[in-house]
Amino acid sequence: MPSIQAVDIVKRFGSFTANDKVSLQAFAGEILAVVGENGAGKSTLMNMLSGLLHPDDGEIRMQGTPVKFGSPRDAIERGIGMVHQHFMLIPVLTVAENVVLGHEPSNGFFDRREAERRVDELSARYGLKLQPRARVENLPVGLQQRVEILKVLYWGSEILIFDEPTAVLTPQETRELFVVLRELATHRRTIIFITHKLKEVMAVSDKIIVLRTGKVVGELITSETSPREIASLMVGRDVLPTVHKPPPRIGEPIVVIRDLHVQSDLGVEAVKGIDLEIHGGEILGIAGVEGNGQTELVEALTGLRPATSGSATLKALDLLAGNSTVKTSAAKVREAGVAYVPEDRRERGLVLPYTVANNLILGLEDSPKFSRGGILNFSKVRSWARGLVPRYDIRPPRTDIPAGNLSGGNQQKVVLAREFSEDPLLLIAAQPTRGLDIGAAQFVHERLVEKRDSGTAVLLVSAELDEILALSDRIAVIYEGEIMGIFDAGESNEEQIGLLMTGGEERAAEQSIDLEAPALVQG
Amino acid sequence: MSIVTASGLWTTLFDANLWQATLRQATPLALAALGGVISERSGVVNIAMEGMMLVGAFFAVFYSVIFANAAIGVVMGMVAGGIMALFLAYGAIHLRADQIVMGVAVNLAALGLTGYLLFNKYGTNGTPQSCFAPPACQKGSVYTIPDYSVPLLHRLPAVGQILFQQSPIVYVMLGLVVLVHIFIFRTTLGLRIRAVGENPRAADTAGINVQAVRYLTVTLSGVLSGLAGAYLSLTVGSFSEGMTSGRGFIALAAMIFGKWTPFGAFGACMLFGFGQALYVDLQNTSGPLQSYSTLVATLPYLLTIVALAGFIGRAIPPAADGQPYDPAAAG
CATH class of the missing domain: 3.40.50.300 (P-loop containing nucleotide triphosphate hydrolases)
Known part of the structure; x- marks a missing residue:
């Protein structure tokens, strides 16, 4: 019996259908990869499995029994833990505080020492080295992810959902993570692994579900498929693999x-x-x-x-x-x-609530191209933006919507369009x-x-x-x-x-x- | 007492009366500011403390009369502040309305409600006669909170008068400064409150009920503001329209000045309390300083502006302060 199962899940945001009758099942001891391009509906699906969102239709079953999650707390209590793509951490708190948050050891007060001891113990057991007393905001992204993983392990989750966990890791760290995933699988945990890196899918998963535009377009057994097959299912056409690079x-x-x-x-x-x-x-x-x-x-x-x-x-x-x-x-x-594409586009590359057009002139707003005497000329800003949007294939091709509404890839295109425009x-x-x-x-x-x-x-x-x-x-x-x-x-x-x-x-x-x-x- | 020269001001500064008055003035500010710390640490800006304080002040007097008991009046003042806070909580948390606009609405509602009830219950003469104890107190008078001198300690020179000849609520306030610090920084609930105020979505995914935490903190804030109001009205034994006269906002400033910490907020309240005490002192004098008393009273606020402008280290609010949380708005 599958330890977790989604049956004909539907989720709509306004008129947009993010998940259209999506079904999947995963068994204990198995690593299931969920692949798809950005915007294919992977994150939406996982947010429903982890209780952050509620399906409009269809149901989630655990061990065959239908379950309803009112909140992430319900999902956690049922043994579903999620390692999110955008880390769910409190920057000003310590590693230990972040890990135990929501399930804190207590001796009447918050038992800091016990929390640190448990984190030490967990990090030793899974080989995820961390300083329990370090403040999370001072850690590099790679270490922050370890905190996320430790947190889910601390919850004792039976079903672990990893949302693009290797995006921030080196090959070595990725290998180490895969060892951890394998280890967890041998302990009869169920691993759901969201990614779009086919190499990793091939290396670590047992089964694969491919999503495209909110629908399941393929269910594959890893040992019986090829990266090319997965890629063409994901994109809906054959993909040109490598970058064409003339000699420098x-x-x-x-x-x-x-x-x-x-x-x-x-x-x-x-x-x-x-x-x-x-x-x-x-x-x-x-x-x-x-x-x-x-x-x-x-x-x-x-x-x-x-x-x-x-x-x-x-x-x-x-x-x-x-x-x-x-x-x-x-x-x-x-x-x-000097042009600079910063490592965190959401923090440093863009002002998310600003429109695409305004983001495209950040740092250039005093240039005579766009303003005179401190007064912005919006028609110039708009026409500038309308020139860049098609050139960088920013989708949807609109200049008047907040950058925060774009997908990650399109946000990055906005950053590139701006940074490249000045011929650095x-x-x-x-x-x-x-x-x-x-x-x-x-x-x-x-x-x-x-x-x-x-x-x-x-x-x-x-x-x-x-x-x-x-x-x-x-x-x-x-x-x-x-x-x-x-x-x-x-x-x-x-x-x-x-x-x-x-x-x-x-x-x-x-x-x-x-x-x-x-x-x-x-x- | 007559102050004619600067050396006269000097004597004033060493007068135990001034410092006793400072602590008295600081008490309602600090009580509200502590509530503000709790509320804002969870990410809810509470500018409605003024209104909650006002409602607390009115109902403290109202129930003190009905039950002929100042303590019951104080408790009912706190309950009233808490109920007022629930309105803010419902709007700001449940309906995710703008917290500032909700706060202004609560303040205006409190002013209107207490003004109406004052006239409706007591007519044009205002609240009844105040009294401390039964011989003087008849049915229908306002039972007032007497000062309590701590045995032996109050005889200490200077310190005795400043610290140990005060209203019981002053002692409560001093204890609460420590308790709120422990609550915020040493308990599991405090950890959760801070988590909710920094990153509500992360707290939500860790299984913390963000809405419940915020309801609790806003209500606690209301209860503490209610206590501050009860202190104001039941120390003088009467309620008058708008008697909080901006103390809720001063408490808000003190909380920011104190960098969202209980001890910091208390320190700022002492500074403001000192300003008010000095102002009262100087007003009661004759001589050149009297005409400057109003100007002197502005000094603490000028200092606040300087402080907030970043000269005493930047004050960093909780990252999610003022932001409604919508659990369904996931990406």
Whole structure:
């Protein structure tokens, strides 16, 4: 009997049908992958299974018995836990507080020590290393996800739903996660795994459900299918797999970084003496496990964070403004020709309640193109936006709706459209395809290569090694704030780089799961 | 007492009466501000504290007369504040109305309701005669809260008068500062309240009933505002229209000044209370300082503006403060 089952679930938002008679079933000890492009209805379905949303029609059954969840609490009590794509964490609380929230140990008061002890115990058992007393807001995204996973494990959930869990992980971390998933499956837990990365589907799942535009379009057994079959079901047509990339025409060094030191928010040295040169017409990829100084490096280069010492120059301009203790203004850096696609588009890339048109001129609002004497000329803003929307294939093709209403992929296209529009000398792209589906990721990749070919120096920071390997002309591996090695694209391989990303330690033992399924899709 | 020079002001500052009055003035502010801390920590901006305080002040007097007992009056004042808070809660939490607009509505309703009831119940003469104890108290008088001197301790020089010759509600307030701190930062419910105020959706997914937590905190806030109102009216033994005269808003400012913490809010209330006490003191003097008393009274507020502008560290509100939570609006 399936441990959880959805039968003909229907969910509508206004006139939009997000789930149209969707059915699935999952058994204890089994890993079920739910795949589909963004907007296919995966998250909506999972939000219903976890009690956050209520189906308009159809029913959910557990062990064959129909169940109704009034709230996530009901679902949790029935043993369904969800690891969300956008983390459900309280940034100002500690790791331990976040994990036990809702089910706190108590001795009359909140028993902090007991909470920390239990978190230590759980993290040791599942190999998810964490400091229980660290404040979540100070952790890099990768570690925040661990907190999410620990939370669900702490709830003792029998059915675990993972919403795009690998979007933020390195290959090593992904392998570790898959070991955890397998381990959980052998303990008769039911794993539902939402993703659009076919490599991972092939590597870890037992069965696959494919969703497209709110409907189930395929139910597959993993061992009997191929990535190509899944991809064409997802997209509804055959997919062109790889990025077309002509050989680079590498020019002069545009950015020169010398002995750069930067501190993290905690006052710890996060970037420890980095030397790098980025040339025009090349994509320099920074490979590394998240939280190894990439964020701080990028923020120093974009004027968002002061450097403690060292230098960084863009052509002749000092990016650090000659004063290492005072950060230079982000606006000056931007004016000098640096474009920046930030790693968190919702936090830093966009103002979600603003319209698409207004988002497209963020940072450019004082330019004479759009305003005079501080008064915005909205007809110019609109016509500018109407030019960019079709060029970047932003869907729906409207300039007057809030950016927050767009899907993740289309939000990212808005950021790219804005950042690319000013013909930058240096383009910094941090995690540019995080959370994007195949089609959108491919689009982003093509645009990055296009920029490179027009002579821009591109600094690509990504936790996705596939993406780094597919796009970069040179690859620099970062580990604990230091560059471990720089490779030309031709002379590197995934294993070698993966090893350096973890400090060059032997990790061979952990490679029990083969990720080398056919690399049909990049990113 | 006569203050003629700056050295006269100096003597005033070392006068135990001034500091005793400071604590008295600070008490209603601090009670309401503590409620404000609880409410805003859960993400509900409570600008209706003024109205809740006013309703508490009226019903404290009303029931003190009916039951011929000041303590019952105080309790009923708290109940009335709590009921007023439920209106705010229903609008701001259940119906997800704008919290500021709801708060203004509650304030105006409270002003109208108490004004009407004052006239309707007591006519044009206002609330009945006040009294402290039975010989003076007849049927129908307002039983007032007498000060309580703590045995022995009140004889301590200076400190005795300031801290230990006060209304019982002052002692309650001082205890509540500590209790609310423990409640917010050391209990599981406090942890949940903070979680709800920072990220209600995360709290919801962790199985916390966001609406219930917010109903509770807003109601607690109303009860504390009601207590503040009861203190105001039953210390003087009468109720007059609009007698809170903005204290609910000052409490709100104190809470922000105190960075949403009980001790911080208390400190800010002491500062404001000092301003008011000094103002009263200077008004009762003759000489040049009297004409400046109103100006002196504005000093704490000027200081607040300076503080809020970021000179004493930026005050960061709970991330979801003021935002209604809609469980169904998932992405």
